[in-house]
Amino acid sequence: MTKKRILVVEDESIVSLDIRHRLKALGYEAAALVSSGEDAVRMAGESAPDLVLMDIHLAGAMDGVQAAEEIRHRFDVPVVYLTAYADHETLQRVKVTEPFGYILKPFEDRELQSAIEMACYKHRSERRVRDNARWLESTLESVGEGVISADGQGRVKYMNGAAAALTGWALNEAAGRGLSDLLALGGADGDEPVDLVGAVLASGEAVRTDALSLKRRSGGEVPVEISVTAVRGERGDILGVVVALRDITERRQAVSALRRSVSELRQARDATVGALIVTSEKRDPYTAGHQARVSRLAVAMARRLDLPAEVVEGIEVAAKLHDLGKIYIPAEILSKPALLSDIEQRMVQAHPSVGYDILRGVPFPWPVADIVHQHHERLDGSGYPRGLAGEAILPQARVLAVADVVEAMSSHRPYRASLGLPSALDEIRAGRGGLYDATVVDACLALFDSGYDFEEAEGEYASANHKEHDG
Numbered sequence: 001m002t003k004k005r006i007l008v009v010e011d012e013s014i015v016s017l018d019i020r021h022r023l024k025a026l027g028y029e030a031a032a033l034v035s036s037g038e039d040a041v042r043m044a045g046e047s048a049p050d051l052v053l054m055d056i057h058l059a060g061a062m063d064g065v066q067a068a069e070e071i072r073h074r075f076d077v078p079v080v081y082l083t084a085y086a087d088h089e090t091l092q093r094v095k096v097t098e099p100f101g102y103i104l105k106p107f108e109d110r111e112l113q114s115a116i117e118m119a120c121y122k123h124r125s126e127r128r129v130r131d132n133a134r135w136l137e138s139t140l141e142s143v144g145e146g147v148i149s150a151d152g153q154g155r156v157k158y159m160n161g162a163a164a165a166l167t168g169w170a171l172n173e174a175a176g177r178g179l180s181d182l183l184a185l186g187g188a189d190g191d192e193p194v195d196l197v198g199a200v201l202a203s204g205e206a207v208r209t210d211a212l213s214l215k216r217r218s219g220g221e222v223p224v225e226i227s228v229t230a231v232r233g234e235r236g237d238i239l240g241v242v243v244a245l246r247d248i249t250e251r252r253q254a255v256s257a258l259r260r261s262v263s264e265l266r267q268a269r270d271a272t273v274g275a276l277i278v279t280s281e282k283r284d285p286y287t288a289g290h291q292a293r294v295s296r297l298a299v300a301m302a303r304r305l306d307l308p309a310e311v312v313e314g315i316e317v318a319a320k321l322h323d324l325g326k327i328y329i330p331a332e333i334l335s336k337p338a339l340l341s342d343i344e345q346r347m348v349q350a351h352p353s354v355g356y357d358i359l360r361g362v363p364f365p366w367p368v369a370d371i372v373h374q375h376h377e378r379l380d381g382s383g384y385p386r387g388l389a390g391e392a393i394l395p396q397a398r399v400l401a402v403a404d405v406v407e408a409m410s411s412h413r414p415y416r417a418s419l420g421l422p423s424a425l426d427e428i429r430a431g432r433g434g435l436y437d438a439t440v441v442d443a444c445l446a447l448f449d450s451g452y453d454f455e456e457a458e459g460e461y462a463s464a465n466h467k468e469h470d471g
Contacts, residue, residue: 005031007049009040037062068097078123151240168217184215295319298403314366325354375400398437
């Protein structure tokens with residue numbers, strides 16, 4: 001183990017030699033023996049000792065107290081005073097130099113050893129604390145967020161460069177000021193000032209929000225995301241707070257731009273869907289409006305089932321396009337005022353697959369093509385075009401299947417008059433749990449029991465759609 005090197009500063013040579021002898025006996029090395037304050041400062045720089053044993057009255061113009069203060073500032077070497085003086089005036093001067101020990105002559109060897117070991121240990125500990133503080137400060141200076149710490153009265157103790165740039169206050173100006181001077185926070189709409197720091201100091205509960213604006217020292221406001229966290233002592237008492245804040249102007253601009261983009265994409269999508277609907281219904285004038293009515297009913301059923309909003313929206317789009325595949329069927333078959341032949345029936349039953357082929361390349365955020373493909377499938381496997389059964393059929397397609405049957409039976413067709421709503425509801429009642437999903441059937445029946453009406457739903461939808469476009 002490396003011996004600790006001690007610089008001995010003593011103007012009496014006999015005492016100086018005695019101290020060196022004692023240090024050697026205790027396992028230390030005397031780095032140098034000097035008798036003046038000037039030499040003590042010089043040797044502290046040249047020999048880099050682990051500790052200085054400092055007498056107060058020395059040869060030369062500089063005494064031990066002055067030399068200790070110089071060494072502390074320039075070299076960060078711990079000083080232990082070894083002196084015969086303990087008067088009040090001397091002690092007051094000594095305290096200013098923040099010594100690591102004070103030994104009165106005459107002294108015992110174990111007293112000297114204890115003082116040296118404790119001084120070296122304390123110095124290492126303090127250096128670690130200072131180094132950790134430098135690491136923390138460097139880290140905080142490198143982050144993009146503004147960071148401010150304050151004591152239990154809300155007075156600023158520290159702030160990093162990002163916080164200074166954001167608030168307009170430098171640390172040397174802000175230190176000791178109340179945080180309320182720096183953080184003039186208000187609602188995004190110019191509401192009354194908000195005192196987050198006071199709330200956290202009072203409750204101890206952390207707060208985080210991105211709904212406030214910061215009034216800068218130079219004028220103007222900037223939207224910020226801010227969090228305030230209490231700093232607690234070992235006993236749980238609140239010592240102060242740490243505030244982290246960042247400018248979210250770019251984020252809000254990005255969100256606004258994204259919303260505009262989404263709105264534009266939605267409009268383009270709706271226009272595309274509308275064009276496809278018109279195309280399909282031009283081919284089959286007798287079923288004009290069928291897809292729209294099915295869509296409104298399917299949406300009402302989906303909402304009654306408490307399906308998520310994004311699922312409901314996917315059902316709405318799929319329902320509006322579910323008969324798109326009929327553009328493949330000759331117009332004379334679609335408008336034929338008589339029963340279809342077997343070949344014609346097979347052509348009609350191919351329309352879900354044709355619709356799937358048309359739609360599968362469209363990048364909808366929902367499985368629209370699959371829903372359209374499955375809307376004539378039945379739970380018992382008796383449907384078409386693939387004879388899917390049970391869980392192989394999408395929940396959205398099950399909703400669309402029931403809505404399609406109810407609307408189709410309630411409407412006029414080229415080959416028959418309307419069978420009426422009661423017959424349509426009897427059909428799904430009879431097929432409940434066999435052909436159709438029981439939960440979906442129950443939702444549909446409950447909907448009509450509560451007064452749902454196709455004509456009223458159409459008027460409500462048109463009104464809601466008008467308001468949406470006006471907004």
